[in-house]
Amino acid sequence: MEALVGFMTSGMRYIMLAVVVYVVLRMLLALFFKKTTDPVRGKLVNTITDEEIFLYDRETSLGRNKKCDIVLPFDTISRLHAVLTYRNKGFVVFDTFSKSGVAVNGEKIDKKAFVHHGDTIDIGGLEYTLYEARYKFIKDKSRLIARPSYGIVLILIAVFNMCSLFLNLYSDGVFKPQIIVVYLGFIALQWIYFVFATFVLRIHNFELEMIAFMFTSVGLAIVGSIYPDAVLKQFLAIVIGVVGFSVMIVIMRNIDTLKSIRWVLAGASVLILGATLIIAETTNGAKNWISLGGISLQPSELVKIAFIFVGAVTLEKLQSIKNLTMYIIFSAICVGELFLMFDFGTALIFFFTFIVIAFMRSGDIKTLSLVCGVAAVGAVLIMILKPYVASRFSTYLHVWDYMDEGGYQQTRTLIYSASGGLFGLGLGNGELRNVFAASEDLVFGVVCEEFGLITGFIVPLVYGAIAVWAVLNAQKTKSAFYAIAGVGAIAMMLFQTMLSIFGITDLLPLTGVTLPFVSKGGSSIISCFCLLAYIKAVDMRTFASFKPRLEAEGGGEE
């Protein structure tokens, strides 16, 4: 009997590794090689030349500037003259402070006006008629890679979780009933989401969710092994995260309602971080945890969701730098508050995300360079004025000289990661788990030691691959909001991954941030699932079924 258990235990590490490798590779392939459809929302026809302009995007910019979606190289046209947006109610044209103005059906408009089929739009003397267009351009790369069976993927992830259940149930020789509840519950949650999303949300592609479930499974295996008492809490956070993800998918389908709540969210973010600064007690050198009625949470994790949102809602003011000022002020306050909490890792993550979003909104390298410069000077000043801040990073690049002091976590991470080899020692057989913050900041090391370097390295590489995919597909979202939110969210996640892994392996200074989806922490996992909803927005198929349906008449043009 003992031999059988031993055999199963040693065999399981290969099963778990095989599941992780297969699931992420299969999902990435499906993500990159997929069938996409490009619906046409309408067309503009020049009243004199009969030139046709097809409108694919939810926002189309018109102007003399070459960066506009439709370039009109005439003297009467302003650099950015107008933006034509497509909403559920129809087309709306915005006059973006043009000199010669915009007119609809001969009437000069003030800021914005609805445009209906058959209406004429006058843009600085050029006259166009808006027509309904009924085409779908289909790009079909699916011949290369067959559509995956998500059922099989879910079964494989369930196998992984059953392995976790088996290995964690009797660890330390103590029977732990909550282990059964959590792992079976997690498997059930995945299937419930799958059915719900298929039939209610009408989502038909689940690559990102499957990858998230896979990494969450790795994290949950570790939490159940090291902290069996905390595993129930972690599972509840995952449930909240998946619910939050679904809610956000629904909310984001209606872009029009989004605009109105952005100032509310911005204000709330500033206030929540401010409140945290006041009421939080210092834990492990940072004031970033608050306790409410027995539930402790990390507000900065939840503010991440709002931070991306506020940055991405820019809609009609495309390419205009004038709306950047308020965003800079908002971001500066958030980053400043995080800095005062001594949560430098999160402050850096917010700052980096701000730069990405602000650049996507404005392309204003000059202003952003200035902001970076100011931030750098500020950081240096703080290091000089408060030397103990700098002293936190003093072991950077010298961890082996301070093995048992400041470099303890980093050196142990390297030692035990190397001990694991490519395939790991098996769940529960590690030593790094005994080091402080093993399942949070050091979780990359625990994954490497117990699941192997292959699994450990897969995590950042998969986030990197998703980022590449998001960037390449941002344009297909047909909306600046989806593009900015999706790219911003994956950039935030990837940057955090980089800080986490490179920090504990001494490639970067140690800032102590979590590894998305894998680290223990309720606030963190909820935040990760909600951020995933933004990334999901890049996947235009998410909202395909919800758009006003257009009959496919024309053929598939490439």
Place this chain on the structure above:
Amino acid sequence: MKTTARRGYVVLLLVLAVAVGMSVLAVRFATNGEKWATLRANEHLNENGSFIAAGNITDRNGELLAYTENEKRIYSDSERVRRSTLHIVGDTEGYIASGVQTAYKTRLTGYNPVTGIYSLKKHGRGNDVILTIDSQVSAVAYDKLNGRKGVVAAYNYKTGELLCSVSSPNYDIENKPSAEEINNNKDGKYEGVYLNRLIDGLYTPGSTFKIITTASAIENISDISSWKYTCKGEMLVNGVKVTCPRVHGEMDFEECFANSCNCAYAQLALKTGKENIIATAEEFGFGQTFDFGNSQTKASILDLSQADDGDLAWAGVGQYNTLVNPYHMLTVLGAVANDGTAVLPYTVASVTTPSGYVVEETTAQTRAYISAEIADAVKSMMRNNVKIKYGDGNFEGLSMCGKTGTAEISDNQTPHSWFMGFSDNPQCPVAIVVVVENGGWGSSAALPVASDVMEAIYKSLA
């Protein structure tokens, strides 16, 4: 909208940074993984700073010299064996750097870059090491040294297997004296106790160096067989006096070697010439180091660059500033015994996983020193030494060849006592080096040790 999306390409820089960083990390794990995983801080392998994860270490006859039980390292139950094998087996704290437990640490843990230390976790112990040492012979050598400092080392000059290697002073690893006791000891009881004198030792060779001078004379003086010398007890070279303990009278070359006549060898060194002596010594491996496990031996030194004729005369009899390493001397014997080519001694026969898979098996290295003719000529003269001087009765059945040495070290110290020899019996192809520090005459201190150890080896091989 399109421009907005296109600006997102800036995030590819972040992807690039992550890819570069992960590549750097991968390279570091590949190159440093072994070093990191076997650090003392790794608690898979170490308990309170002691290396407990090693597998079993056994001698050539399968006798356990060290193993781990209940996360504790346990050694042979005989104190004689523990002490005599201390420097070969080594300690778990890494003080004895050349010991197998330190030098073979990585291989003992069973670490490899693909599976890490999984084998260790699975079997509860790392890889096993089988040594070439015979622990019972080593114990005899330890007894015979009788607490005196020095080295006893014997090896099979055909295969390279080190059969016996005892370095003194040593301590009982199961009752290790405290670090303060070792460091603060004033009477020299623990002088260089962490060093294996076989590989780290450098001694004045005394008359054993005459083996080199003899070889050089044979090589460079064509009529050496008809050469004769009359010893008057002392001789003046360039104002420097070379002395013999007694007046030897007229002798041929063979008798000069057997009587170990200093005056004759001073004369021979001058006759052979400085350059030729240096050349022969270099042919014999002077100035070279040898790999022993993960350590390197000290190189023997013959530096005649500042030497005048008086110095050359003393160098010819093994004094002056010449220093030799006992391991190197074993190879010199090996070359003389084995037609001029030395098989290099080694002590780790094989490394196997707990499931029996052989990870590593040592194949002996060789170094060609001199021609077979010269080796045979030197061998027959060394055989003659035993026949007419040291007595075959001391080495029964072995057809022993040998040379003693009495190395003067300073005016007020008793000389080091040397014996270097080998058995020409094909049943027992073993060479032995014995150094008894401050032991006095080679024939009175080192020779009896060699006699008893060779007898033990002969019995063990029978």
